[in-house]
Amino acid sequence: MSNDAPIGMFDSGIGGLTIAKALLERLPRESLRYVGDTAHMPYGDKSPERLKEYATGIAQRLLDQGCKALVVACNSASSNAMAEVRELAGPEVPVIDVVHPVVEWAAKHHPGGELGLIGTRATVQSGLYDQLLLARGIRVESLATPLLASAIEEGFHNGTISHAVVEAYFADGWAAGKDALVLACTHYPLVMEDIRAQLPRGMAVLDAPSIVSHHVESVLRERGLLASGNSPTRRFEVTDWTQSFADGAAHILGQPVELVEVAWPEAK
Amino acid sequence: MSNDAPIGMFDSGIGGLTIAKALLERLPRESLRYVGDTAHMPYGDKSPERLKEYATGIAQRLLDQGCKALVVACNSASSNAMAEVRELAGPEVPVIDVVHPVVEWAAKHHPGGELGLIGTRATVQSGLYDQLLLARGIRVESLATPLLASAIEEGFHNGTISHAVVEAYFADGWAAGKDALVLACTHYPLVMEDIRAQLPRGMAVLDAPSIVSHHVESVLRERGLLASGNSPTRRFEVTDWTQSFADGAAHILGQPVELVEVAWPEAK
Numbered sequence: 001m002s003n004d005a006p007i008g009m010f011d012s013g014i015g016g017l018t019i020a021k022a023l024l025e026r027l028p029r030e031s032l033r034y035v036g037d038t039a040h041m042p043y044g045d046k047s048p049e050r051l052k053e054y055a056t057g058i059a060q061r062l063l064d065q066g067c068k069a070l071v072v073a074c075n076s077a078s079s080n081a082m083a084e085v086r087e088l089a090g091p092e093v094p095v096i097d098v099v100h101p102v103v104e105w106a107a108k109h110h111p112g113g114e115l116g117l118i119g120t121r122a123t124v125q126s127g128l129y130d131q132l133l134l135a136r137g138i139r140v141e142s143l144a145t146p147l148l149a150s151a152i153e154e155g156f157h158n159g160t161i162s163h164a165v166v167e168a169y170f171a172d173g174w175a176a177g178k179d180a181l182v183l184a185c186t187h188y189p190l191v192m193e194d195i196r197a198q199l200p201r202g203m204a205v206l207d208a209p210s211i212v213s214h215h216v217e218s219v220l221r222e223r224g225l226l227a228s229g230n231s232p233t234r235r236f237e238v239t240d241w242t243q244s245f246a247d248g249a250a251h252i253l254g255q256p257v258e259l260v261e262v263a264w265p266e267a268k
Numbered sequence: 269m270s271n272d273a274p275i276g277m278f279d280s281g282i283g284g285l286t287i288a289k290a291l292l293e294r295l296p297r298e299s300l301r302y303v304g305d306t307a308h309m310p311y312g313d314k315s316p317e318r319l320k321e322y323a324t325g326i327a328q329r330l331l332d333q334g335c336k337a338l339v340v341a342c343n344s345a346s347s348n349a350m351a352e353v354r355e356l357a358g359p360e361v362p363v364i365d366v367v368h369p370v371v372e373w374a375a376k377h378h379p380g381g382e383l384g385l386i387g388t389r390a391t392v393q394s395g396l397y398d399q400l401l402l403a404r405g406i407r408v409e410s411l412a413t414p415l416l417a418s419a420i421e422e423g424f425h426n427g428t429i430s431h432a433v434v435e436a437y438f439a440d441g442w443a444a445g446k447d448a449l450v451l452a453c454t455h456y457p458l459v460m461e462d463i464r465a466q467l468p469r470g471m472a473v474l475d476a477p478s479i480v481s482h483h484v485e486s487v488l489r490e491r492g493l494l495a496s497g498n499s500p501t502r503r504f505e506v507t508d509w510t511q512s513f514a515d516g517a518a519h520i521l522g523q524p525v526e527l528v529e530v531a532w533p534e535a536k
Contacts, residue, residue: 147422154415164436168428240318
């Protein structure tokens, strides 16, 4: 495996680009292959069986392209399909999900605390965060906010929409009394200001893009896989090209992105 | 073709059940096969190419089951994939979409009028309603409200959500001065009260489930295809089984529904 092989990353849509952006800022020498599975977006309301099928299908595609590591940049897939993706990748290719790094960070910075967590229905119903945090002595109260990811995708065109949805979900003072909030969906950092406005003053919000990109760096360093090259390449693929995805991607990455539509990879 | 063969109907999700409910109330002797393509829900943000692929895949499945007529109970598919579905069905099997019956109704009841229309991005961007209405001397101003269908699916669990989204879309008095509103998405009648609350007093809202089910009856009668049997059967299939769909379906139809998950039909 060449150190200059790309990192493979995927999400159902543009949310994972928040992870991609943080990663490329931290590791500008890395090459990246990103797949947004827009044909099946959003993942948050799909069943575990379907999520396993989609995640392994995309992972196989990225492995076939010679990726040296995989980042599952979606909480719904990370909560429901990691065993299958890890089995596919085998021992040589590290697979990083977005749940475990955040859990370890919380265990270190909020020991014995009580967290709030918002995420998609697929993520919340999996119970994975609860189980991992409880095992580390941290209580967590989870709230499914299934419309929020779609509202954020829509928010690039109509800012009042994501604002209204955040307000509706937090309307009953749900966050009061908690030590920190976990944004258990890679879309949510995109409306950080709307979310902060609904939280008690001073409440911490865990910064998943930063935490996860730091973890990816650690894993690559441990394995001796950090890129050495000076001409990294980036490729962004979607399974269904739409203008609204292109607009959202440019907004997140801060520059126009060339998006390539690819045929849906056949599930194994 | 037997008169007692079922009517085949599909949508991306539960929105089409508003049409199914009106149809079964009007024609209680008819058998129905309904497919909700929840694996690809929502259709409203998919590209025309993908909508053609999904619509023809499901239509073929319903034709293979011997359906005597097809109802495309989704505006996004009706606006982007009818030529393909009609070609597949051939001359013997009538295919009814949800756009043309509403346009004809508007031409009759609002001649020379100005309509407002809300729908998904796929429906609005197709321009089909504008083109058909303009040809009949009716002006229409269209507004894409892409989050509303998902908000309605979510609304079965959190009523404040769909309310907040309707308010956000109508915030600027967009509907003022128009003669009537077209709900160009089969989900929207489910939040009729929220929508009416945002409209000028007395403004008409076109009742698509009633209009379309009436049109289906006319077509079946003209072709001599009305059912004569006394033991109609109904079957509801989804391409991805989720509790949230089951809850929504029971809410709309007013009774528990047995939902069968089926493998995604291969596109031709």
